[in-house]
Amino acid sequence: MRHLFIKFYLLVMACFMVAVVLVGWVYKDTAERAGNRYLERMMQGSLDLLTSELAHKPQTAWPQRLSEQSRQLSLPLHVGALADQPLGEEDLDFLRGGNIVIVEEDDTFRQLIPGSDQVLIVGPVPYLSYLHELHWLDIGLLLLLGLSLALPILLWLRPHWRGLLTLEQTARRLGRGDLSARSRLPASSSLARMGQTLDLMAEQLEALINGKKQLTDAIAHELRTPLVRLQYRLALLEPAPAEADRQALERDLAALDTLIDEMLTYARLDRPEMPLHPTDLELGEWARRHLPDWQALCPGKPIHLCGPSEPLPWRGDERLLTRAVENLLRNALRHATQRVELHLAAERDHLLIEVQDDGSGIAPQHAEHIFEPFVRLDESRDRRTGGTGLGLAIVRSIARHHGGEASLVASRSGARFRLSLPRR
Template sequence: MRRIFIQFYLTLVISFIGAIALAGAIYGQVVDKVSDRYLNDIFRATVSLLQTTLSEEPVDQWNARLDTLGLSLPYPIKVEPLDTYELSADNRAALADGDIVMLAETYQFLQRVPETGYMLTLGPVDYLYFLHEIQSFDYLMLGLAALFLGVPAFAWMRPLWRQLMHLKRVARQLGAGNLDARASLPDDSGVAELGSTINTMADNLQSLIQSRRELLDAVSHELRTPIARLRYRLAMLEDGVADDAREAMDRDISSIDRMIEELLLYSRLDQGHDLLHPERLTLWPWLNEVLARHGEDFPQVCYTLRPTPASLHDQQAEVDGFYLERALSNLLRNAARYGQGEVAVTLGCDGQHWWIEVEDNGPGIPEAERERVFEPFVRLDHSRNRRTGGYGLGLAIVRRIMGWHGGQASVQASALGGACFVLRWPVTLPRLHSLVPSVRGDEADEAT
């Protein structure tokens, strides 16, 4: 807020000073014209009066005579030789012609006494000093006026800023997947129309995504019934079907069944149907058990749990054991499929976050694809073969599960030469009812 307020305030102050300067310039022009005409009239009248009064006196005695007249004029009057002041050629010519000449530096007026080598001098005129000089008090008042402009500017901007920050948070939540987020602004707000537009957009998005989810759920559920019938009828087939054909059919049915299961799981996680049920879990023995089970499923793969500080062996973490195992199992199966027979798992904690790393010695993942692999239904070209299989949902499910833990899933290069997937989540889980996967906080909003 500070940056925007300073920009707005400086713009306001500069505009204010510019308006004052323009008004002052216009006022000065008008006053100068009126003052010049007024002073010229006074000067001519004064000269005419003096010449009439002193016409019978010698010019060189006019100064003495002026002292005895007791004239009450707001400026001094005296008679001086024509060469008293250094004048420009134009001013000397004007003075010789009998015109009134003004000395701008001293605000004095000169006029030649006809047919003499003297001139009548009026001034300095203090009134002109006042008109043409801005005193320190004026600067002070101008500065105070500019300072006080900040009070109404701040009073106007602060509620608007809070409303804009509210819209920013709503937009972030919508972008993070929380489609229930809505803007709530007073009717007289300057950005009420923007808030209403955001709400309308969110309603439309929610409706479209809900329709997609309902369709996905309906199709997935409906497919399970014919798949179950196929499996039942396959079991009832007579011996006329060859064993290899029966096994192939059973594998295909199992593959479709697993795909539907992943679709349903991803849909539930995407909708937030299954919020986490955290428990205190000792991760070290739990990891050993999970790796042992995967070692039985993939005997050709060497699973290794890297040494961990003894202080972590008995330390408990707050997690949902069911979903964390599902995320870890997806990574272990991927490592077994794409690796070259070696998988290493590392457990770590820095006091604020837990993490589990799964590394393999496979071909790895190009850096440009490392974010894309977590998107649903995305499979890299080298994975599209019968040996590896997959439906492109496993890593999307992993990231969604870690999002519900308030953490994240990422991938980087492995020291083994392949990919290193990292599951990372906070030691203290956020409040579960407010969790939205991949949400980023707004800590810096008020300080921006």
């Protein structure tokens, strides 16, 4: 709120000061100029008489006459040389013409004594000094008025800010997967319509996610039951089919079972409210522990583990991380020619898990599309090598649930997939 208040207050103050400057300029150009002319006319008669009288007296008699006149006017009077006056050339010419000049710097009136190079100086004049003090008083009052604007601005801004905070907190809760979050702003709030729109969106989102969850659960139930029946009937089929036909049927049933499992896994990961079960891991020890299981996926293509000597501590969901790396290794083993490499590394505030194969590689233009669900490249659609099209989508979803990212990085040969996870 502080930043919003400061910005809004500065904007109001800037507009206020511009208005004050314009008003002050108009006042100075009209009222103040008129006041100075009035003062000049008031003093013109008295000073003309005095300077004319001094012009007809010798300069030795001036001090006594000035002293007498000073007592009568209650103003200091003295003379000075014309050349010593702190005036510009234009004011000096004006003074030589017999006119009165007001010097604001010392609050004095000045008039040239006829027939001499001496100037009669009257002042400081208390009225002029008062005008200067009043000028500073005006500035002080304007500043006080500007500061006093802070209170009404704060009172006006506070309920708006509280409404914005409520909307922000509601949006954050929705982003974390709490689909029951609602702003429920009162009707008197200036942001009530925005809050109602956000609440309506949250209700529709909750209904959509719940419907998707119910659909996924229904598909799991409806598909797995006939799949188990098919497997059971295949085992009891009489007469038994040829061995090649039986193996082909078992492969198709296994592929269908894998597809259902992948679909259910992706559906669970696609829910923003999916909870994580974090544990503390050391990635090097974790990889060595699972390496035999990963190698069993394809014993004919060795998996080489490459990692730093120092520990790589990480906190996250071990089950999901294992699933993500297994999907990457399955994909690499499927397309590798001879071997696959699993690299573990640390980079600033992230830990990197990279899987490299020595296959034909992937064109750069496909780098983003391959992480979309059910997207497979044309060359991978062969029944012998093509997967379900959900493996890499699951990997990216797991990475993003942990605040990381999955990507395809440039490689001299084959494909190199990177799983970037934040240290925490």
